Amino acid sequence: MSNAVVRKTLISLAVAGAATLAQADVVIGVAGPHTGAYAAFGEQLWKGAEKAAQDINAAGGINGEMITLVKADDACEPKQAVSVANRLVDSDGALAVVGHFCSSSSIPASKIYEEAGVIMVTPASTNPTLTDQGLPNVFRVCGRDDQQGDVAASYIVDKLGAKRIAVIHDKDTYGKGLADAMKSTLNAYGVKEVMYEGLTRGEKDFNALITKIRSVDADVVYFGGLHSEAGPLVRQLREQGSKAIFISGDGIVSDEFVSVAGSPEYVDGVLMTFGAPPTSYPSGAKVIKEFRDAGYEPEGYTLYSYTAMQVAVAALANNNLDPIKGAEWLKTHSVDTVMGKKDFDEKGDLTVSDYVMYEWDAQGKYNVVN
Secondary structure, X not given: OOHHHHHHHHHHHHHHHHOOOOOOOEEEEEEEOOOOOOHHHHHHHHHHHHHHHHHHHXXXXXXXXXXXXXXXXXXXXXXXXXXXXXHHHHOOOOOEEEEOOOHHHHHHHHHHHHHHOOEEEEOOOOOOHHHHOOOOOEEEXXXXXXXXXXXXXXXXXXXXXXXXXEEXXXXXXXXXXXXXXXXXXXXXXXXXXXXXXXXXXXOOOOHHHHHHHHHOOOOEEEEEOOHHHHHHHHHHHHHOOOXXXXXXXXXXXXXXXXXXXXXXXXXXXXXXXXXXXXHHOHHHHHHHHHHHHOOOOOOOXXXXXXXXXXXXXXXXXOOOOOHHHHHHHHOOOOEEEOOEEEOEOOOOOEOOOOEEEEEEOXXXXXXXXX
C-alpha cells in the first residue's frame, strides 16, 4: 500500500471519528500571501473566506458543525507554500483549503493536499499547469491564463490594431505563464512581438528596461505579473515620455496598484483582464451590502474567496465531511455561490470562463470597457 493511500485512509478514519462528535470543528485553511509585498491579495482572500465562514456558521455550520479558519501565510514563496501546506495537513487537520493565491505556490502545495486527500479550491491561481496535473482534489473558481491571454491578444489586435507589442514578465509561474499565453495567441494572429523580456520581482528601477522599450517604439506594453512591479513600471514609462498603452492581467486587481504607481494619473488608461465584475451577480447582493455596511469594499478576489469557501463547504456538507468523496462530487454537481452557479470539469476548471477587459481611470478606479 502506498504512502498516499495510507494517508488518505487515515484521513478518512479521522473524519469518520470526528463526525460522531457533537459540535466538532471543521478546519479549513486560508492560504496566501498574508504578509509581504502581495499581502493586499492575502487580505482579500481572508476577508472573503472569513465572511463566508461567519455566514455559514450563523446558518448552522456544516451539518451542524462549526467552521474554524486557519490562516496560512505563504508570502507567494513556493518553499513556504509547501511548508504551510504540510502544517495545515499534519498539525491543523484541515479538510479543505481556500488558496493559494500565486500559481507558483498553488502548484507545489497541491501535491501535498492530494497526498492527504484534502480539497483545495483556489480563488486566484490561473496557471494552466495547476489543473493540467490531473490531481482529483484541485479546483479553481477563477479562469486560466490561456483564457485571459486570448482575451488580451484579441483586444490588442482587433480593438487597438496595435502592431508593435513589447511583452514583459516577472519570471514567475503566474507572470511568465500569462505573458506566454498572450504571446502565443498574438503570434497566432500573425503579430510578432518586438520585444520579450523578463524583470525580477522586487525590482523598483526599470529605467534600463524602459529605454529598451522606447528603442523598439512599442505602441503596447503587455506585462505579466503583479501590481508591485506593474505600478513602478507604468509610472517610469510615463516619466520617460512613453505613450505606449499598458496592458496587464488580474495580478493588478488591487487599489495598491495605484499606491505603488504613486498617483492615479499614472494608472489612467491602463487596461487589464479580469473576470466579469464579481459584484454584478444578484446572488451576491446581500453579502456585498453587508461588506459595505461594515466599511469594506469587496474588491478583487474577495468574492472569489467567498465563492471558494462555498464550493469547499458544499463538497464536505454533501459527503459527510469526506473530502475525497467531496472532490468527486464536485465534478458532477453545481454549486450555488455569491458569483452565480459554478460547475467544474474533470480537471477542476470552471466549465465557463468570463474574462473581460477593464480600464483604470484618473480617479484610480477600474471599470469594464464598453
